[in-house]
Structures are given as C-alpha cells and as structure tokens.
Amino acid sequence: MSDRYALLVPSPRHAVAHDGTFTLDAGTLLHAEPGLAHLVRRLLHPLNLPLADGSAPQGALSVRLEDGGAAEGYRLRVTGDGVEITAAGPDGVRHAVQTLKQLLGADAWRAAAAGTRWEVPCGEIEDAPATAWRGGMIDVSRHFRTKNTVLRYIDLLAMHRMNRLHLHLTDDQGWRIESRRHPVINRRSTHRPDTLVGHRRHSNDYDGTPHGGYYTLDDLAEISAYAAERGITVVPEIDLPGHASALLAAFPELGTGSREVLGGWGIGSGVLKPVPAAVKLVCELVDEVLDVIDTPYFHLGGDECPTEDWPLDPEVAAHMAALGVTEARAMHGWFLRQIGEHLAGRGKRMIVWDEGFQSGGALADTVVMCWRGDAIARQAAAAGLEVVRAPVYPTYFDYDQSDLPAEPLSIGGAITLEDSASFEVRPASWSEEERGRVLGGQFQVWAEYIPDERALDYMTFPRACAIADAVWTGRPAGHADLIRRLREAHLARLEAAGCEYRPLDGPHPWQQGGTGRRARELNDPRRSVASWHAWRDEVPEVEVAVSTVQRGS
Structure with missing residues (x-):
C-alpha cells in the first residue's frame, strides 16, 4: 500500500512512505476554518465529514494555513493518528486534497463510493508546482x-x-x-x-x-x-x-x-x-x-x-x-x-x-x-x-x-x-x-x-x-x-x-x-x-x- 506514494500523477517534489495506515471514514472529524472546511468536504464528496469544535482532536483530518510557503504549495502528513494538511493558501489545500484522494485509491474518484471507508498509507509529502501556468x-x-x-x-x-x-x-x-x-x-x-x-x-x-x-x-x-x-x-x-x-x-x-x-x-x-x-x-x-x-x-x-x-x-x-x-x-x-x-x-x-x-x-x-x-x-x-x-x-x-x-x-x-x-x-x-x-x-x-x-x-x-x-x-x-x-x-x-x-x-x-x-x-x-x-x-x-x-x- 505504501507504493501509492510512488504512483501519484503528477509526481510530487518530495514524498516518503512510512509504515502503518490511518482509517478515513464518515466518522472522521474535520478540523478547519469554515471556508476551508467547505472546500475539503466538496472535494471529498463521498464523505460528509463532521466538523470538529475547538482544537484539532486525535484521529482528525486537520487543515490549516501557514504563512511563508509557495503560493500553491502544500504539506501532507498521514500518521496513524490522523491527516494533517498545511498550505499557504486555498490553492495549496486544494492540491493537497487531490493528492490525498489519489492515496485513498480509485474509488475516491467515484460520485458515490460504497462504504466510504479507506485505509490511507502513512507518509509525508511536500510539494509545490514548478510553473504558474498549467493548462488545457x-x-x-x-x-x-x-x-x-x-x-x-x-x-x-x-x-x-x-x-x-x-x-x-x-x-x-x-x-x-x-x-x-x-x-x-x-x-x-x-x-x-x-x-x-x-x-x-x-x-x-x-x-x-x-x-x-x-x-x-x-x-x-x-x-x-x-x-x-x-x-x-x-x-x-x-x-x-x-x-x-x-x-x-x-x-x-x-x-x-x-x-x-x-x-x-x-x-x-x-x-x-x-x-x-x-x-x-x-x-x-x-x-x-x-x-x-x-x-x-x-x-x-x-x-x-x-x-x-x-x-x-x-x-x-x-x-x-x-x-x-x-x-x-x-x-x-x-x-x-x-x-x-x-x-x-x-x-x-x-x-x-x-x-x-x-x-x-x-x-x-x-x-x-x-x-x-x-x-x-x-x-x-x-x-x-x-x-x-x-x-x-x-x-x-x-x-x-x-x-x-x-x-x-x-x-x-x-x-x-x-x-x-x-x-x-x-x-x-x-x-x-x-x-x-x-x-x-x-x-x-x-x-x-x-x-x-x-x-x-x-x-x-x-x-x-x-x-x-x-x-x-x-x-x-x-x-x-x-x-x-x-x-x-x-x-x-x-x-x-x-x-x-x-x-x-x-x-x-x-x-x-x-x-x-x-x-x-x-x-x-x-x-x-x-x-x-x-x-x-x-x-x-x-x-x-x-x-x-x-x-x-
């Protein structure tokens, strides 16, 4: 399962897999400010993640913004205790969630996934685009x-x-x-x-x-x-x-x-x-x-x-x-x-x-x-x-x-x-x-x-x-x-x-x-x-x- 970190498209700048998995399902709490929470829930549409109150609890999907990073860059960390996403802005969060979906497996891309329960391999990714214009x-x-x-x-x-x-x-x-x-x-x-x-x-x-x-x-x-x-x-x-x-x-x-x-x-x-x-x-x-x-x-x-x-x-x-x-x-x-x-x-x-x-x-x-x-x-x-x-x-x-x-x-x-x-x-x-x-x-x-x-x-x-x-x-x-x-x-x-x-x-x-x-x-x-x-x-x-x-x- 850890091979998923080597199978991302496009390739991230830095990715390393660790032992273990984290279970992501409909009961996983989402800790993020309201605007980011809406963004994450929409991209992870098979799951309607409940929002966490207060500080980020253990076992949550935590999303936060940090100053100083690349405009579209992000950091994604998966451990047995949860998923952490940090980025300089919403675009980085979007890219991180798209990468997370690839780690979940193909069914994450279906409009509705049976069971909506995924075992996410542990690991870390630090990533940012090399060019500002990436289009079709x-x-x-x-x-x-x-x-x-x-x-x-x-x-x-x-x-x-x-x-x-x-x-x-x-x-x-x-x-x-x-x-x-x-x-x-x-x-x-x-x-x-x-x-x-x-x-x-x-x-x-x-x-x-x-x-x-x-x-x-x-x-x-x-x-x-x-x-x-x-x-x-x-x-x-x-x-x-x-x-x-x-x-x-x-x-x-x-x-x-x-x-x-x-x-x-x-x-x-x-x-x-x-x-x-x-x-x-x-x-x-x-x-x-x-x-x-x-x-x-x-x-x-x-x-x-x-x-x-x-x-x-x-x-x-x-x-x-x-x-x-x-x-x-x-x-x-x-x-x-x-x-x-x-x-x-x-x-x-x-x-x-x-x-x-x-x-x-x-x-x-x-x-x-x-x-x-x-x-x-x-x-x-x-x-x-x-x-x-x-x-x-x-x-x-x-x-x-x-x-x-x-x-x-x-x-x-x-x-x-x-x-x-x-x-x-x-x-x-x-x-x-x-x-x-x-x-x-x-x-x-x-x-x-x-x-x-x-x-x-x-x-x-x-x-x-x-x-x-x-x-x-x-x-x-x-x-x-x-x-x-x-x-x-x-x-x-x-x-x-x-x-x-x-x-x-x-x-x-x-x-x-x-x-x-x-x-x-x-x-x-x-x-x-x-x-x-x-x-x-x-x-x-x-x-x-x-x-x-x-x-x-």
Whole structure:
C-alpha cells in the first residue's frame, strides 16, 4: 500500500512512505476554518465529514494555513493518528486534497463510493508546482461541447493539479457565446447546416446534419464559478481577426471573404476588417464575456489570418492611408493592439497566439501563446514578453496516438504518449533569461475530428497526464515511469472518474475508426511516427516582423 506514494500523477517534489495506515471514514472529524472546511468536504464528496469544535482532536483530518510557503504549495502528513494538511493558501489545500484522494485509491474518484471507508498509507509529502501556468485548451467551436462536458473537464484538470482552462469559443465553424447586446449573433452565427465528412484533403462530402449550440452568459458565469471553486482560471478566447466566418454571418459588412458559418476545416477566408467599427463590435462582445467570467486574462487569438484582401477593400484601404500604413500585415498588429488597450482599461491581460507577436500586436504585458515551435517562443521571450508554451509537437492532441490502423480519424500524426512524456516546458537549451519568461505550458485539443465527448476523452487522456506532470514538476514526465504510474494506479482513477481514456496498448474495439466515417486515412505519407518526426525537424524558423504602426495608434 505504501507504493501509492510512488504512483501519484503528477509526481510530487518530495514524498516518503512510512509504515502503518490511518482509517478515513464518515466518522472522521474535520478540523478547519469554515471556508476551508467547505472546500475539503466538496472535494471529498463521498464523505460528509463532521466538523470538529475547538482544537484539532486525535484521529482528525486537520487543515490549516501557514504563512511563508509557495503560493500553491502544500504539506501532507498521514500518521496513524490522523491527516494533517498545511498550505499557504486555498490553492495549496486544494492540491493537497487531490493528492490525498489519489492515496485513498480509485474509488475516491467515484460520485458515490460504497462504504466510504479507506485505509490511507502513512507518509509525508511536500510539494509545490514548478510553473504558474498549467493548462488545457478545449476547442468548443468546431464541435460544440455541452456545459456539463466543460464542468467535467474542469474536474479532470483539477484532478491533475492544473489551473487553467482555455476555452476556444469562436471560429469559422461556430460562435459559441450568447450576445444579449447583439442577438443577431445567436440567430446566425451559432450553427451550421452540415459538417465535412472525412479528412479535408480528401473529401468534399458533407453529412447534411445541422450542428450548433452556444453557452448563455449565465452558463459562462456558472462555468467560471465552478472552475474558481476548484482553483482553475477560465481563459476565454475570441479568435480574431481571422477565423471570423461565423461572426461575419451576422455582420457581413465588417469583413472580407466568406460570410457564412463553415462546415469544413482549414483556414477560412472570412476575416474581420481592421477598421474602427469592427474594433468597437469586438470590444462590446469582449465586455459581455468579461462581465460574467472572472479572469485576469482574455485570449484574442490572432492566428492564421489571411490579410491579402484587406488593401483591396475601399474601407480598409482608406483607413490604412489615414494611418500611413502600406503593409496589410501591419494592420493585423494594429487590430490586436486596439482591443488589447481596451482590455488593459479593464485590468485584463491580452493573450495572443504567436502570430500576434509576429505582426507587432503585442503590448508590453501581453502573454504570447507559442504553438509553432521553439524559435518564435524564444524570440518572444527575448523581447521581454511572458510565454506559454503550446507547441504542436507534442502538446496537440488532435493528432494520431500511434501508427495502428485502428486509430480513429484525426488531423494527422502521430503524437504518441511517449512524445508527450518528453515535453520540456522550460528547455535546457534555452538561456536562463529565456526560461525565466516561460509562465508554463498547456495541451491543446482541437475538435475538427473529435465529434463527441467520448472521442474527446479518448484523444485527451492519458496524454494530458504527461503534460500535467511536466508543467507541475518542470521536467519531462519520463515515458517508462509514467507508464508504470498509469498501469499500476492512475488509469483506474480515470476509469472511476468516468473518463474513457485510450488504453496504453491501443483502442478498445468501440474506440477504433473502423471502415466508416471515422476510419483513419492511411495513405498520407506524413502520418507515420517516423515521417512526422522527420517533417517536424525540417520546419523553418519563423522571422518576426516589426510593425510599422506604433503601439496604441
């Protein structure tokens, strides 16, 4: 039983097992101040622990705060006489309880556990995260996820001591946010008539089935509050000025290119114009979200934005002339900075994908989310900006998980569990100053080929366990050690929590692609592990362009 201390995910900084056990059951007293007591009882929901009066009695679960520790750090001590948790703040208490649940065994992750009596192995843990940003991104635009799915993923992130949920809420294929100020968006931008079947490079077949949905502002407020109770900050993303086709279905006069909600994938031609009227609209939509989501961050996207049509549009051309700008690309940076200044006025920090930095769209406190490899991430860090590392390889979970023909359809491949276990959030090859600008990292689950919740589980776990380990410890998870922890303990925890993860040896029969719509396409030469790795190593470094428009103009 003492081996449980060696089977935690993510790994703690220091853990040692001792002889003996402590029995935790419904009769165990909880000694904690009221706010902390509520937190602990909610996380240990199969037990409704009675509260102790006065000083901590022997045989209790005791929780207290101490000054001087790391912001999210904690100390957990289990003896034959009880359980003691000390932390600098509520986040540390949350992490300690999540660790305690892993020590209890898999049944602690069930909604109701028969008997609710556990023998907890004695030992001590001292722990704190190595990075401040530990997250996961879920694309709810390409395929909509219900509110309940989002809430469940908040619990799964908290289980792994993650603290950021990045929601990709808008794209060409659907706008997933209610607007009370502009209800035309709810009518025109939140659904599409059908969806592409198969892979975008090989199919023009659409399924003929409408797809859509959106979160009401009340839903988003609920999601934000639910996440906050679990120590997770929601990072909303409105991805503009590119990927705007769905928004332009409601406001066609404000864009160029496609002006309908798209059912296919790739980089759409629908782009919001970089003009004051479009900036005003976006700021109003941003304000609606920030009125209900309590977050210090707002992600403006800024990726994959075709700009070649902008100079051909009379309104954009006139605005460029007024600003003295000759390059369309510079207007990309102008657009992002305008909204960034609005966010700053509300006390929020702008986040952009690395193209936003490349086009000069970053403000002094902008966080750059780097997905196109190390070169641009190092350039952003060298420019004094804080960076969240989210490189395609190995943090994108919309890619194949192996070379097995049975894998379901995905965007490409393969990014294996071993690849994700190699993720180094602060690479040793970077300078000390560059590493110091890395806030942390996150995984990404883009949803073009992930149609439902069961497929989402399959594509996300257990690869997410590897990223969670890396961003908590500050070092790669290590494939062999991670496999051991997964096989001997953690997969059972995921199963008890209701997560339909991918088995280590390959998909269950019902998770396979088969020969129908979800069949993996095997003829793409870039889809094997070896060829994908070779292509990845040949990706050229990205050069950063200097904007010709000054900040704030």
